Amino acid sequence: MAKYSDQLDAMFTALADPTRRTVVTRLGRGPASVGELAQPLSISLPSFMKHVRTLEACGLIRTRKTGRVRTCVLNQDRLGLLDGWLEEQRRIWEAGTDRLEQFVTGGQQPVEDTTDTDGAVDPTGSTRITDTEEES
Amino acid sequence: MAKYSDQLDAMFTALADPTRRTVVTRLGRGPASVGELAQPLSISLPSFMKHVRTLEACGLIRTRKTGRVRTCVLNQDRLGLLDGWLEEQRRIWEAGTDRLEQFVTGGQQPVEDTTDTDGAVDPTGSTRITDTEEES
DNA sequence: GTAATACTTAGCTTTATGGCTAAGTATTCG
DNA sequence: CGAATACTTAGCCATAAAGCTAAGTATTAC
Numbered sequence: 001m002a003k004y005s006d007q008l009d010a011m012f013t014a015l016a017d018p019t020r021r022t023v024v025t026r027l028g029r030g031p032a033s034v035g036e037l038a039q040p041l042s043i044s045l046p047s048f049m050k051h052v053r054t055l056e057a058c059g060l061i062r063t064r065k066t067g068r069v070r071t072c073v074l075n076q077d078r079l080g081l082l083d084g085w086l087e088e089q090r091r092i093w094e095a096g097t098d099r100l101e102q103f104v105t106g107g108q109q110p111v112e113d114t115t116d117t118d119g120a121v122d123p124t125g126s127t128r129i130t131d132t133e134e135e136s
Numbered sequence: 137m138a139k140y141s142d143q144l145d146a147m148f149t150a151l152a153d154p155t156r157r158t159v160v161t162r163l164g165r166g167p168a169s170v171g172e173l174a175q176p177l178s179i180s181l182p183s184f185m186k187h188v189r190t191l192e193a194c195g196l197i198r199t200r201k202t203g204r205v206r207t208c209v210l211n212q213d214r215l216g217l218l219d220g221w222l223e224e225q226r227r228i229w230e231a232g233t234d235r236l237e238q239f240v241t242g243g244q245q246p247v248e249d250t251t252d253t254d255g256a257v258d259p260t261g262s263t264r265i266t267d268t269e270e271e272s
Numbered sequence: 273g274t275a276a277t278a279c280t281t282a283g284c285t286t287t288a289t290g291g292c293t294a295a296g297t298a299t300t301c302g
Numbered sequence: 303c304g305a306a307t308a309c310t311t312a313g314c315c316a317t318a319a320a321g322c323t324a325a326g327t328a329t330t331a332c
Contacts, residue, residue, distance in 0.1 A: 005154050005157075008152075008154075008157065009152055009153070009154060012149075012151045012152035013148075013149075013152040013289095015144075015148045016144075016148035016149040016152055017145070017289090017290080018141050018144075018145060019290090024225065025224075025225065025228060028225055028228035028229035029228060029231075033308080033309095034308075034309065035308060043291075043292095044291070044292060044293080045308080045310090046291085046293085046309090046311080046312095047290065047291045049309075049310075050289085050290070050291085051290085054289095065309085067298085067299055067300075067308090068297095068298060068300070068307065068308045068309065069307095069308065069309080070308080070309070074229065076226075076229055079222060079225065079226075082218065082222060083222065085157075086215060086218060086219065086222075088161075089160065089161065089164055089215065090215075092161060092165060093164035093165070093212055095165075153319090153320085169278080169279095170278075170279065171278060179321075179322095180322060180323080181278080181279065182279090182281080182282095182321085182322075182323085183320065183322070185279075186319085186320070186321085187320090190319095201279085203278090203329055203330075204278045204279065204327095204328060204329040205278065205279080205329090206278080
């Protein structure tokens with residue numbers, strides 16, 4: 001079972017390259033062969049194939065070889081992994097916003113980690129970031 | 137003006153690392169100092185600082201130094217860049233599904249490339265991807 | 273004023289990426 | 303059958319990424 005975190009690694013890494021995003025976008029319009037995909041991209045076929053395999057490895061596309069042609073198809077569902085992560089983040093920081101509101105209206109420390117980190121508290125004595133000066 | 141595509145590069149690259157995603161998630165709960173963020177991550181401070189800079193460079197976090205402490209804050213809005221890209225993709229492949237339906241019901245080529253160089257279209261801008269589709 | 277704290281800067285190492293050429297292999301065309 | 307087509311495999315290179323130690327530099331604590 002590939003860990004969730006590893007899947008995100010692979011997904012984000014795959015999408016971090018403009019060539020690969022181009023492929024994803026193009027495949028959004030429908031299936032295409034490796035050659036068709038590579039043709040407009042001034043890149044050698046071997047180099048392009050690496051991108052194809054990267055996209056396939058993270059599950060974003062699926063490919064199938066028929067005769068001498070390999071056809072690529074977008075696996076739209078896979079983008080749900082990103083939606084999920086974004087959703088998760090929003091859920092977390094919305095909870096944080098609630099705490100902040102509670103703080104503003106009620107008067108508690110708005111944050112100060114659950115889980116990790118430790119109890120080291122803001123040395124300025126107030127939980128603010130908007131304070132004094134700047135750096136070099 | 138940093139190109140939209142470059143911003144996506146930086147954003148996806150930043151999120152491709154589990155350490156950095158951990159930081160984003162942690163900052164979703166509220167601001168924290170560099171030291172607080174690094175402490176639970178068995179990594180040297182200099183190494184950790186690189187991650188902080190990477191996150192800052194892509195706009196996902198903002199930092200401010202007060203005294204000897206650098207505090208980091210999540211810039212939630214920046215995740216909208218990802219939402220935007222995902223939205224764009226969906227729009228494209230939903231149009232593709234329409235064409236496919238047209239194909240199934242009507243009888244045309246369901247696809248056939250529209251030489252694009254990336255989803256290198258600023259979704260906030262005006263340049264649409266158009267997608268002229270079908271000819272012949 | 274001396275120490276401890278919280279980063280910073282420098283410089284180095286290892287591994288991963290992205291791209292290329294040359295040389296196959298399997299199919300399909302004439 | 304022989305040639306053209308559509309990838310594949312096998313190296314090889316240059317650059318970027320991620321981590322480390324050692325040695326600063328401000329700040330704050332004592």
